[in-house]
Amino acid sequence: MSDRRSAGILIIALFFLSLIITLIGDRDLFFYWRVKTSKAFRDSQIAEIIKTLNFYNKVLIDFYASDGKPFLLNKFPGSIMLRHHTFRDIGFLQAHNRVIVYDMAEVIPVNIEITGPTTATAIVLERWNYIYQKRQDRSLVSSIKGMGRGFKYYMLRVVDHWIIQDYEPVDVEEPPIKEFRF
Numbered sequence: 240m241s242d243r244r245s246a247g248i249l250i251i252a253l254f255f256l257s258l259i260i261t262l263i264g265d266r267d268l269f270f271y272w273r274v275k276t277s278k279a280f281r282d283s284q285i286a287e288i289i290k291t292l293n294f295y296n297k298v299l300i301d302f303y304a305s306d307g308k309p310f311l312l313n314k315f316p317g318s319i320m321l322r323h324h325t326f327r328d329i330g331f332l333q334a335h336n337r338v339i340v341y342d343m344a345e346v347i348p349v350n351i352e353i354t355g356p357t358t359a360t361a362i363v364l365e366r367w368n369y370i371y372q373k374r375q376d377r378s379l380v381s382s383i384k385g386m387g388r389g390f391k392y393y394m395l396r397v398v399d400h401w402i403i404q405d406y407e408p409v410d411v412e413e414p415p416i417k418e419f420r421f
Contacts, residue, residue: 267356267357267396268356270356270357270396271353271355271356281353284353285348285351287400287401288359288361288394288401289346289348289351289361291394291400291401291402291403292346292361292392292403293343293346294314294316295315295316295403296343296346296365297343298311298314298315298316298317299315299317299325299341300341302315302325302326303332303338303340303341304338304341306329306333306338306374307326307329307330307333309326316400316401316403317402317403318395318403318404318405320404320405321403321404321405321406332374333374336374336375337371337373337374337380338371338372338373338374338377339369339370339372340369340370341367341369342367342368342369343365343366343367344366344367344368344385345365345366346363346364346365346366347363347364347365347366347414348361348362348363349362349363349364349389349411350362356396357395357396357397358393358394358395358396359394359401360393360394361391361392361394362389362390362391362392362409362411363389363390363411364387364388364389364413365387365388365389365390366385366386366387367386367387368383368384368385369383369385369386370382370383370384388408388411389408389410390406390407390408390409391406391408391409392405392406393405393406
């Protein structure tokens, strides 16, 4: 009886040892396990995702305002597809002798979920102001306009940071304005 019991304990110990080795050996699986078991770690990753979204939009603003100068291209936390889309849009504006100057008014996180070992989704409400200018002399072509729109971002964790793979517009309920804005 004691041999059967020792064998059972050994099997259970080997199972847990192999589980620990798998978690430690597979960085993504270990990351996901930490996200699911540690609220503090999950909150830190959500903060990193928000930081990535804000940086993405700052670089995007720079690309458009600089008329497509790719100074920050290697720092841009977007997929190759998003880079191509951005510069295609800038090329369209250039062909029409226009520059668009964006100003991010605010980003309001609505729902951020880490969906897998290397994936996450972030639904946010973005409020933008923008104006069109002529390329040659930067004279105004339009008055200042504003918009608020919900976006769902598909995030990918690459080694130790997040990038945006893709996004799509989504309907997001506008929160009530609590303070005076001018």
